[in-house]
Amino acid sequence: MSDTISSPKHTIGSAEELLAYSLALESEAVDRFNDLADQMEIHHNYEVADLFRKLAKIEGIHIDNVSKAAQGKQLPSLMVWEFEWEDGESPEGGSMEEAHYLMQPWHAIEMAMKGEKRAVAFFRHVAETTRDDKILKMALELVEEEEEHVALLQNWQDRYPKPDDNWDDDLDSPTVLE
Amino acid sequence: MMDKPLNIPMQPKDYKSGVKPVWCPGCGDFGVLGSTTKALAGLQIAPENAAIISGIGCSSRMPTYLSTYGFHGVHGRALSVATGLKIARPDLAVIATGGDGDGFSIGGNHFLHTCRRNPDITYIVMDNQVYGMTKGQASPTTETSWQKGKLTPDGTGVNPFQPLVIALASGANFIARCSSSDSNGTARVLMEAIRHPGFSVVQVLSPCVTFRPEQRDWKNTLIPTHKEATSDIAVAARRLMTDRGVHTGILYMGERPAYQPKRGSVIRSIAEIEEEFRV
Numbered sequence: 001m002s003d004t005i006s007s008p009k010h011t012i013g014s015a016e017e018l019l020a021y022s023l024a025l026e027s028e029a030v031d032r033f034n035d036l037a038d039q040m041e042i043h044h045n046y047e048v049a050d051l052f053r054k055l056a057k058i059e060g061i062h063i064d065n066v067s068k069a070a071q072g073k074q075l076p077s078l079m080v081w082e083f084e085w086e087d088g089e090s091p092e093g094g095s096m097e098e099a100h101y102l103m104q105p106w107h108a109i110e111m112a113m114k115g116e117k118r119a120v121a122f123f124r125h126v127a128e129t130t131r132d133d134k135i136l137k138m139a140l141e142l143v144e145e146e147e148e149h150v151a152l153l154q155n156w157q158d159r160y161p162k163p164d165d166n167w168d169d170d171l172d173s174p175t176v177l178e
Numbered sequence: 179m180m181d182k183p184l185n186i187p188m189q190p191k192d193y194k195s196g197v198k199p200v201w202c203p204g205c206g207d208f209g210v211l212g213s214t215t216k217a218l219a220g221l222q223i224a225p226e227n228a229a230i231i232s233g234i235g236c237s238s239r240m241p242t243y244l245s246t247y248g249f250h251g252v253h254g255r256a257l258s259v260a261t262g263l264k265i266a267r268p269d270l271a272v273i274a275t276g277g278d279g280d281g282f283s284i285g286g287n288h289f290l291h292t293c294r295r296n297p298d299i300t301y302i303v304m305d306n307q308v309y310g311m312t313k314g315q316a317s318p319t320t321e322t323s324w325q326k327g328k329l330t331p332d333g334t335g336v337n338p339f340q341p342l343v344i345a346l347a348s349g350a351n352f353i354a355r356c357s358s359s360d361s362n363g364t365a366r367v368l369m370e371a372i373r374h375p376g377f378s379v380v381q382v383l384s385p386c387v388t389f390r391p392e393q394r395d396w397k398n399t400l401i402p403t404h405k406e407a408t409s410d411i412a413v414a415a416r417r418l419m420t421d422r423g424v425h426t427g428i429l430y431m432g433e434r435p436a437y438q439p440k441r442g443s444v445i446r447s448i449a450e451i452e453e454e455f456r457v
Binding site: 031035036038039040041042043079080081083085088089095096097098099100101103174175 | 190191198199200201202203204206208209212216220313314358359360361362363365366385387388389394397402
Protein backbone atom coordinates (compact mmCIF):
# COMPACT_ATOMS: atom_id res chain seq x y z
CA MET A 1 0.00 0.00 0.00
CA SER A 2 1.44 3.34 -1.05
CA ASP A 3 1.96 5.98 1.65
CA THR A 4 0.08 8.85 0.07
CA ILE A 5 -1.44 7.90 -3.27
CA SER A 6 -4.98 6.71 -2.85
CA SER A 7 -7.56 7.73 -5.32
CA PRO A 8 -10.60 5.98 -6.72
CA LYS A 9 -10.06 4.50 -10.16
CA HIS A 10 -13.21 6.17 -11.41
CA THR A 11 -14.81 9.56 -10.80
CA ILE A 12 -17.30 9.70 -7.94
CA GLY A 13 -20.71 10.27 -9.53
CA SER A 14 -22.90 11.52 -6.70
CA ALA A 15 -22.85 12.80 -3.12
CA GLU A 16 -24.45 9.51 -2.05
CA GLU A 17 -21.63 7.56 -3.66
CA LEU A 18 -19.07 9.72 -1.89
CA LEU A 19 -20.82 9.07 1.43
CA ALA A 20 -20.80 5.33 0.72
CA TYR A 21 -17.04 5.50 0.05
CA SER A 22 -16.51 7.57 3.17
CA LEU A 23 -18.48 5.13 5.30
CA ALA A 24 -16.59 2.13 3.89
CA LEU A 25 -13.28 3.89 4.49
CA GLU A 26 -14.05 4.54 8.15
CA SER A 27 -15.60 1.08 8.73
CA GLU A 28 -12.56 -0.72 7.36
CA ALA A 29 -10.34 1.43 9.58
CA VAL A 30 -12.35 0.44 12.68
CA ASP A 31 -12.09 -3.25 11.77
CA ARG A 32 -8.39 -3.01 11.04
CA PHE A 33 -7.53 -1.17 14.26
CA ASN A 34 -9.59 -3.61 16.33
CA ASP A 35 -7.83 -6.53 14.61
CA LEU A 36 -4.46 -4.93 15.38
CA ALA A 37 -5.49 -4.35 19.02
CA ASP A 38 -6.42 -8.06 19.28
CA GLN A 39 -3.06 -9.06 17.82
CA MET A 40 -1.18 -6.92 20.31
CA GLU A 41 -3.21 -8.23 23.26
CA ILE A 42 -2.44 -11.81 22.29
CA HIS A 43 1.25 -10.93 22.19
CA HIS A 44 1.11 -9.09 25.53
CA ASN A 45 1.89 -5.71 24.02
CA TYR A 46 -0.85 -4.02 26.04
CA GLU A 47 0.25 -0.42 25.62
CA VAL A 48 0.01 -0.62 21.84
CA ALA A 49 -3.18 -2.71 22.08
CA ASP A 50 -4.82 0.11 24.08
CA LEU A 51 -3.67 2.62 21.55
CA PHE A 52 -5.10 0.66 18.60
CA ARG A 53 -8.35 0.26 20.54
CA LYS A 54 -8.51 4.05 21.05
CA LEU A 55 -7.85 4.60 17.36
CA ALA A 56 -10.72 2.22 16.53
CA LYS A 57 -13.02 4.19 18.84
CA ILE A 58 -12.03 7.47 17.20
CA GLU A 59 -12.74 6.02 13.76
CA GLY A 60 -16.08 4.82 15.16
CA ILE A 61 -16.94 8.45 15.95
CA HIS A 62 -16.16 9.33 12.35
CA ILE A 63 -18.59 6.60 11.24
CA ASP A 64 -21.26 8.20 13.40
CA ASN A 65 -20.59 11.59 11.81
CA VAL A 66 -20.77 10.21 8.26
CA SER A 67 -23.86 8.19 9.16
CA LYS A 68 -25.58 11.38 10.36
CA ALA A 69 -24.71 13.09 7.07
CA ALA A 70 -26.13 10.09 5.22
CA GLN A 71 -29.44 10.07 7.09
CA GLY A 72 -32.42 10.11 4.74
CA LYS A 73 -30.21 9.46 1.72
CA GLN A 74 -30.22 6.27 -0.32
CA LEU A 75 -26.58 5.19 -0.49
CA PRO A 76 -25.50 2.76 -3.20
CA SER A 77 -25.09 -0.77 -1.84
CA LEU A 78 -21.64 -1.97 -2.87
CA MET A 79 -19.76 -5.16 -2.07
CA VAL A 80 -16.37 -4.53 -0.45
CA TRP A 81 -14.52 -5.34 -3.67
CA GLU A 82 -16.73 -3.02 -5.70
CA PHE A 83 -15.16 0.05 -4.12
CA GLU A 84 -12.54 1.04 -6.64
CA TRP A 85 -9.72 2.08 -4.34
CA GLU A 86 -6.42 2.75 -6.01
CA ASP A 87 -4.70 -0.11 -4.14
CA GLY A 88 -7.70 -2.41 -3.80
CA GLU A 89 -7.81 -1.66 -0.05
CA SER A 90 -9.43 1.36 1.56
CA PRO A 91 -6.96 4.18 2.35
CA GLU A 92 -7.34 4.26 6.13
CA GLY A 93 -7.16 0.51 6.57
CA GLY A 94 -3.43 0.54 7.14
CA SER A 95 -1.04 -2.11 5.97
CA MET A 96 -1.33 -5.27 8.06
CA GLU A 97 2.23 -6.35 7.18
CA GLU A 98 3.62 -3.37 9.08
CA ALA A 99 2.45 -4.80 12.40
CA HIS A 100 5.09 -6.29 14.68
CA TYR A 101 4.69 -7.83 18.12
CA LEU A 102 7.36 -5.48 19.52
CA MET A 103 6.03 -2.36 17.87
CA GLN A 104 5.78 0.75 20.03
CA PRO A 105 3.13 3.48 20.31
CA TRP A 106 5.16 5.65 17.96
CA HIS A 107 4.84 3.00 15.23
CA ALA A 108 1.11 2.56 15.80
CA ILE A 109 0.51 6.29 15.44
CA GLU A 110 2.76 6.39 12.40
CA MET A 111 0.66 3.63 10.85
CA ALA A 112 -2.57 5.52 11.62
CA MET A 113 -1.12 8.77 10.31
CA LYS A 114 -0.19 7.15 6.99
CA GLY A 115 -3.82 6.04 6.68
CA GLU A 116 -5.13 9.54 7.40
CA LYS A 117 -2.75 11.01 4.82
CA ARG A 118 -4.01 8.50 2.26
CA ALA A 119 -7.56 9.53 3.15
CA VAL A 120 -6.64 13.20 2.59
CA ALA A 121 -5.20 12.26 -0.81
CA PHE A 122 -8.32 10.28 -1.63
CA PHE A 123 -10.80 13.06 -0.86
CA ARG A 124 -8.55 15.67 -2.48
CA HIS A 125 -8.51 13.59 -5.64
CA VAL A 126 -12.32 13.44 -5.53
CA ALA A 127 -12.48 17.24 -5.13
CA GLU A 128 -10.07 17.80 -7.99
CA THR A 129 -11.85 15.50 -10.42
CA THR A 130 -15.50 16.34 -9.84
CA ARG A 131 -17.60 18.86 -11.75
CA ASP A 132 -20.44 18.60 -9.27
CA ASP A 133 -20.57 21.45 -6.74
CA LYS A 134 -22.25 19.30 -4.09
CA ILE A 135 -19.55 16.62 -4.33
CA LEU A 136 -16.83 19.28 -4.37
CA LYS A 137 -18.16 20.91 -1.19
CA MET A 138 -18.48 17.58 0.62
CA ALA A 139 -15.05 16.37 -0.55
CA LEU A 140 -13.36 19.58 0.61
CA GLU A 141 -15.03 19.26 4.02
CA LEU A 142 -13.76 15.70 4.27
CA VAL A 143 -10.24 16.82 3.25
CA GLU A 144 -10.32 19.40 6.01
CA GLU A 145 -11.54 16.85 8.55
CA GLU A 146 -8.88 14.30 7.60
CA GLU A 147 -6.18 16.98 7.75
CA GLU A 148 -7.29 17.77 11.29
CA HIS A 149 -6.87 14.09 12.13
CA VAL A 150 -3.33 14.13 10.71
CA ALA A 151 -2.47 17.15 12.86
CA LEU A 152 -3.95 15.51 15.97
CA LEU A 153 -2.01 12.32 15.38
CA GLN A 154 1.18 14.27 14.77
CA ASN A 155 0.66 15.99 18.09
CA TRP A 156 0.01 12.63 19.76
CA GLN A 157 3.09 11.05 18.19
CA ASP A 158 5.32 13.92 19.37
CA ARG A 159 4.71 12.76 22.94
CA TYR A 160 6.61 9.54 22.21
CA PRO A 161 10.31 9.34 21.39
CA LYS A 162 11.12 7.87 18.01
CA PRO A 163 12.31 4.28 18.64
CA ASP A 164 15.91 3.53 17.80
CA ASP A 165 16.89 1.36 14.85
CA ASN A 166 17.07 -1.81 16.94
CA TRP A 167 13.57 -1.56 18.38
CA ASP A 168 12.64 -5.01 17.06
CA ASP A 169 15.61 -6.85 18.59
CA ASP A 170 14.31 -9.72 20.70
CA LEU A 171 16.65 -11.51 23.14
CA ASP A 172 14.28 -14.47 23.07
CA SER A 173 13.49 -14.38 19.36
CA PRO A 174 11.01 -16.95 18.02
CA THR A 175 13.36 -17.56 15.11
CA VAL A 176 16.12 -19.01 17.33
CA LEU A 177 16.18 -22.80 17.24
CA GLU A 178 16.61 -24.45 20.62
CA MET B 179 -24.61 -21.17 16.41
CA MET B 180 -25.73 -17.60 16.52
CA ASP B 181 -29.30 -16.44 16.36
CA LYS B 182 -29.69 -13.88 13.64
CA PRO B 183 -32.97 -12.06 13.24
CA LEU B 184 -34.63 -12.71 9.92
CA ASN B 185 -34.16 -10.23 7.07
CA ILE B 186 -30.96 -8.71 8.47
CA PRO B 187 -28.12 -9.54 6.09
CA MET B 188 -25.14 -11.36 7.56
CA GLN B 189 -22.09 -9.13 7.96
CA PRO B 190 -18.45 -10.34 7.80
CA LYS B 191 -18.13 -9.96 11.59
CA ASP B 192 -21.01 -12.43 12.05
CA TYR B 193 -18.70 -15.19 10.79
CA LYS B 194 -16.02 -14.56 13.41
CA SER B 195 -16.03 -16.90 16.40
CA GLY B 196 -14.69 -14.34 18.87
CA VAL B 197 -11.52 -16.36 19.48
CA LYS B 198 -8.56 -14.07 18.87
CA PRO B 199 -6.02 -15.45 16.40
CA VAL B 200 -2.59 -16.32 17.79
CA TRP B 201 -0.81 -15.68 14.51
CA CYS B 202 2.19 -13.35 14.58
CA PRO B 203 1.21 -9.70 14.06
CA GLY B 204 1.74 -8.90 10.39
CA CYS B 205 0.96 -12.47 9.27
CA GLY B 206 -0.85 -12.66 5.95
CA ASP B 207 -3.34 -15.15 7.35
CA PHE B 208 -5.21 -12.29 9.05
CA GLY B 209 -6.00 -10.95 5.59
CA VAL B 210 -7.24 -14.35 4.44
CA LEU B 211 -9.46 -14.69 7.50
CA GLY B 212 -10.97 -11.29 6.65
CA SER B 213 -11.43 -12.30 3.00
CA THR B 214 -13.16 -15.53 4.00
CA THR B 215 -15.67 -13.74 6.23
CA LYS B 216 -16.32 -11.17 3.50
CA ALA B 217 -16.88 -13.92 0.90
CA LEU B 218 -19.28 -15.82 3.17
CA ALA B 219 -21.17 -12.58 3.85
CA GLY B 220 -21.17 -11.79 0.14
CA LEU B 221 -22.85 -15.13 -0.53
CA GLN B 222 -25.06 -14.84 2.57
CA ILE B 223 -24.27 -18.41 3.56
CA ALA B 224 -25.54 -18.95 7.09
CA PRO B 225 -22.74 -20.15 9.42
CA GLU B 226 -24.60 -23.41 10.04
CA ASN B 227 -24.55 -24.07 6.29
CA ALA B 228 -20.78 -23.87 5.95
CA ALA B 229 -17.91 -26.01 7.22
CA ILE B 230 -14.23 -25.09 7.33
CA ILE B 231 -11.91 -28.11 7.36
CA SER B 232 -8.18 -27.85 7.97
CA GLY B 233 -5.04 -29.84 8.56
CA ILE B 234 -2.09 -28.78 10.70
CA GLY B 235 -0.02 -25.62 10.64
CA CYS B 236 -0.42 -21.92 11.37
CA SER B 237 -3.01 -21.36 8.65
CA SER B 238 -4.85 -24.54 9.63
CA ARG B 239 -6.04 -22.75 12.76
CA MET B 240 -8.64 -21.07 10.60
CA PRO B 241 -11.71 -23.10 11.76
CA THR B 242 -11.16 -21.89 15.33
CA TYR B 243 -11.63 -18.29 14.31
CA LEU B 244 -14.85 -18.78 12.36
CA SER B 245 -18.40 -19.32 13.58
CA THR B 246 -19.16 -21.93 10.90
CA TYR B 247 -18.84 -25.64 11.55
CA GLY B 248 -15.19 -26.57 11.64
CA PHE B 249 -12.79 -29.47 11.86
CA HIS B 250 -9.12 -28.92 12.73
CA GLY B 251 -7.92 -32.30 11.67
CA VAL B 252 -4.96 -34.44 10.78
CA HIS B 253 -1.82 -33.16 9.06
CA GLY B 254 -2.30 -33.16 5.29
CA ARG B 255 -5.71 -34.78 5.44
CA ALA B 256 -8.01 -31.75 5.25
CA LEU B 257 -9.07 -32.65 1.72
CA SER B 258 -9.98 -36.23 2.64
CA VAL B 259 -12.20 -35.03 5.47
CA ALA B 260 -13.67 -32.27 3.33
CA THR B 261 -14.46 -34.68 0.49
CA GLY B 262 -16.15 -37.10 2.87
CA LEU B 263 -18.20 -34.32 4.39
CA LYS B 264 -19.28 -32.95 1.01
CA ILE B 265 -20.39 -36.40 -0.11
CA ALA B 266 -22.36 -36.95 3.09
CA ARG B 267 -23.74 -33.41 3.23
CA PRO B 268 -23.88 -31.99 -0.30
CA ASP B 269 -26.02 -29.11 1.01
CA LEU B 270 -23.09 -27.63 2.97
CA ALA B 271 -20.57 -25.15 1.57
CA VAL B 272 -17.35 -27.03 2.35
CA ILE B 273 -14.10 -25.08 2.43
CA ALA B 274 -10.72 -26.64 3.19
CA THR B 275 -7.90 -24.42 4.41
CA GLY B 276 -4.23 -24.95 5.11
CA GLY B 277 -0.69 -24.12 4.17
CA ASP B 278 1.76 -25.14 1.49
CA GLY B 279 3.51 -27.74 3.66
CA ASP B 280 0.29 -29.33 4.85
CA GLY B 281 -1.28 -29.29 1.41
CA PHE B 282 1.54 -30.06 -0.99
CA SER B 283 3.94 -32.19 1.05
CA ILE B 284 2.22 -34.11 3.82
CA GLY B 285 -1.06 -33.93 1.94
CA GLY B 286 0.39 -33.91 -1.57
CA ASN B 287 -1.17 -37.17 -2.60
CA HIS B 288 -4.60 -36.13 -1.35
CA PHE B 289 -4.22 -32.88 -3.28
CA LEU B 290 -3.62 -34.70 -6.57
CA HIS B 291 -6.50 -37.07 -6.13
CA THR B 292 -8.93 -34.44 -4.94
CA CYS B 293 -8.16 -32.54 -8.14
CA ARG B 294 -8.88 -35.73 -10.08
CA ARG B 295 -12.07 -36.45 -8.22
CA ASN B 296 -13.34 -32.86 -8.47
CA PRO B 297 -15.72 -32.68 -5.49
CA ASP B 298 -17.57 -29.40 -5.06
CA ILE B 299 -15.29 -27.95 -2.39
CA THR B 300 -13.04 -24.90 -2.20
CA TYR B 301 -9.44 -25.24 -1.09
CA ILE B 302 -7.70 -22.13 0.23
CA VAL B 303 -3.95 -22.63 0.49
CA MET B 304 -2.13 -19.92 2.40
CA ASP B 305 1.24 -20.25 0.73
CA ASN B 306 4.20 -18.66 2.55
CA GLN B 307 6.86 -20.99 1.13
CA VAL B 308 7.98 -22.09 4.57
CA TYR B 309 7.02 -24.29 7.53
CA GLY B 310 6.35 -21.49 10.03
CA MET B 311 4.90 -23.42 12.96
CA THR B 312 7.98 -25.63 13.22
CA LYS B 313 10.34 -22.65 13.00
CA GLY B 314 11.23 -22.06 9.40
CA GLN B 315 12.09 -25.12 7.35
CA ALA B 316 11.86 -25.14 3.54
CA SER B 317 8.48 -26.27 2.21
CA PRO B 318 7.53 -27.73 -1.18
CA THR B 319 7.03 -24.25 -2.66
CA THR B 320 10.26 -22.74 -1.29
CA GLU B 321 12.49 -21.41 -4.03
CA THR B 322 15.67 -23.40 -4.77
CA SER B 323 18.00 -20.58 -3.72
CA TRP B 324 16.55 -19.90 -0.25
CA GLN B 325 19.44 -20.41 2.17
CA LYS B 326 17.98 -19.24 5.46
CA GLY B 327 16.48 -22.56 6.50
CA LYS B 328 18.60 -24.27 9.16
CA LEU B 329 18.06 -27.64 7.45
CA THR B 330 18.94 -26.34 3.98
CA PRO B 331 21.76 -23.80 4.46
CA ASP B 332 22.89 -24.23 0.84
CA GLY B 333 19.38 -23.92 -0.56
CA THR B 334 16.86 -26.66 -1.12
CA GLY B 335 18.55 -28.05 -4.20
CA VAL B 336 15.21 -28.96 -5.74
CA ASN B 337 12.74 -27.10 -7.91
CA PRO B 338 9.73 -25.68 -6.11
CA PHE B 339 6.40 -27.45 -6.47
CA GLN B 340 4.05 -25.64 -8.87
CA PRO B 341 0.66 -26.12 -7.21
CA LEU B 342 -1.50 -24.44 -9.81
CA VAL B 343 0.10 -26.21 -12.76
CA ILE B 344 -0.33 -29.52 -10.96
CA ALA B 345 -3.93 -28.61 -10.05
CA LEU B 346 -4.74 -27.93 -13.69
CA ALA B 347 -3.04 -31.09 -14.94
CA SER B 348 -4.83 -33.18 -12.32
CA GLY B 349 -8.33 -31.89 -13.04
CA ALA B 350 -9.18 -29.04 -10.64
CA ASN B 351 -12.10 -27.05 -12.02
CA PHE B 352 -11.26 -23.54 -10.78
CA ILE B 353 -7.79 -22.12 -10.25
CA ALA B 354 -6.86 -18.73 -8.84
CA ARG B 355 -3.96 -16.94 -7.20
CA CYS B 356 -4.43 -14.09 -4.73
CA SER B 357 -2.50 -11.94 -2.31
CA SER B 358 -3.41 -11.71 1.36
CA SER B 359 -2.57 -7.99 1.14
CA ASP B 360 -5.52 -7.58 -1.20
CA SER B 361 -8.16 -8.71 1.25
CA ASN B 362 -11.08 -7.33 -0.74
CA GLY B 363 -9.88 -8.71 -4.06
CA THR B 364 -9.29 -12.11 -2.45
CA ALA B 365 -12.82 -12.02 -1.03
CA ARG B 366 -14.22 -11.59 -4.53
CA VAL B 367 -12.17 -14.52 -5.84
CA LEU B 368 -13.21 -16.73 -2.91
CA MET B 369 -16.84 -15.93 -3.56
CA GLU B 370 -16.45 -17.05 -7.17
CA ALA B 371 -14.51 -20.13 -6.06
CA ILE B 372 -17.26 -21.19 -3.66
CA ARG B 373 -19.92 -20.58 -6.30
CA HIS B 374 -18.13 -22.46 -9.06
CA PRO B 375 -19.01 -26.16 -9.19
CA GLY B 376 -16.24 -28.70 -8.64
CA PHE B 377 -12.88 -28.45 -6.92
CA SER B 378 -11.69 -24.86 -6.61
CA VAL B 379 -8.05 -24.24 -5.73
CA VAL B 380 -7.15 -20.77 -4.49
CA GLN B 381 -3.47 -20.17 -3.74
CA VAL B 382 -3.16 -17.11 -1.53
CA LEU B 383 0.36 -15.74 -1.19
CA SER B 384 0.36 -15.00 2.52
CA PRO B 385 3.61 -13.67 3.99
CA CYS B 386 5.28 -15.32 6.98
CA VAL B 387 6.69 -12.14 8.50
CA THR B 388 8.65 -14.08 11.13
CA PHE B 389 10.60 -16.61 9.07
CA ARG B 390 10.34 -14.95 5.65
CA PRO B 391 10.31 -11.22 6.52
CA GLU B 392 11.28 -10.34 2.96
CA GLN B 393 7.78 -11.47 1.94
CA ARG B 394 6.42 -8.18 3.31
CA ASP B 395 7.34 -6.86 -0.15
CA TRP B 396 5.39 -9.53 -2.03
CA LYS B 397 2.52 -7.17 -2.63
CA ASN B 398 4.79 -4.95 -4.69
CA THR B 399 5.84 -7.78 -6.98
CA LEU B 400 2.42 -9.24 -7.78
CA ILE B 401 0.54 -8.28 -10.92
CA PRO B 402 -3.26 -8.50 -11.09
CA THR B 403 -4.28 -10.25 -14.26
CA HIS B 404 -6.53 -8.26 -16.54
CA LYS B 405 -7.33 -11.24 -18.70
CA GLU B 406 -10.65 -13.03 -18.48
CA ALA B 407 -10.55 -16.42 -16.77
CA THR B 408 -10.25 -19.07 -19.45
CA SER B 409 -12.05 -22.40 -19.66
CA ASP B 410 -9.52 -23.64 -22.22
CA ILE B 411 -7.04 -25.99 -20.53
CA ALA B 412 -4.31 -25.37 -23.11
CA VAL B 413 -4.56 -21.60 -22.69
CA ALA B 414 -4.60 -21.95 -18.89
CA ALA B 415 -1.56 -24.27 -18.98
CA ARG B 416 0.45 -21.80 -21.03
CA ARG B 417 -0.61 -18.95 -18.74
CA LEU B 418 0.26 -20.84 -15.54
CA MET B 419 3.57 -22.16 -16.81
CA THR B 420 4.82 -18.80 -18.01
CA ASP B 421 3.57 -16.33 -15.38
CA ARG B 422 6.48 -16.82 -12.91
CA GLY B 423 3.91 -17.17 -10.12
CA VAL B 424 3.24 -13.44 -9.93
CA HIS B 425 -0.11 -13.02 -11.65
CA THR B 426 -3.11 -12.80 -9.38
CA GLY B 427 -6.77 -13.32 -10.17
CA ILE B 428 -8.95 -16.12 -11.52
CA LEU B 429 -6.78 -18.02 -13.96
CA TYR B 430 -8.97 -20.96 -14.98
CA MET B 431 -12.67 -21.82 -14.75
CA GLY B 432 -13.37 -25.28 -16.09
CA GLU B 433 -16.62 -26.95 -17.01
CA ARG B 434 -16.25 -30.44 -15.53
CA PRO B 435 -19.24 -31.61 -13.55
CA ALA B 436 -18.55 -31.94 -9.82
CA TYR B 437 -18.15 -35.41 -8.32
CA GLN B 438 -21.11 -36.51 -6.27
CA PRO B 439 -21.84 -40.22 -5.93
CA LYS B 440 -25.45 -41.31 -6.03
CA ARG B 441 -26.81 -41.77 -2.56
CA GLY B 442 -27.67 -45.34 -1.68
CA SER B 443 -31.35 -46.12 -1.62
CA VAL B 444 -31.13 -47.15 2.04
CA ILE B 445 -30.09 -44.49 4.53
CA ARG B 446 -29.04 -46.23 7.73
CA SER B 447 -29.44 -44.85 11.18
CA ILE B 448 -26.45 -44.08 13.40
CA ALA B 449 -27.49 -46.98 15.66
CA GLU B 450 -27.34 -49.40 12.73
CA ILE B 451 -23.90 -48.18 11.74
CA GLU B 452 -22.71 -48.43 15.34
CA GLU B 453 -23.88 -52.02 15.42
CA GLU B 454 -21.28 -52.89 12.75
CA PHE B 455 -18.51 -51.76 15.07
CA ARG B 456 -19.69 -53.73 18.07
CA VAL B 457 -17.05 -56.23 19.19
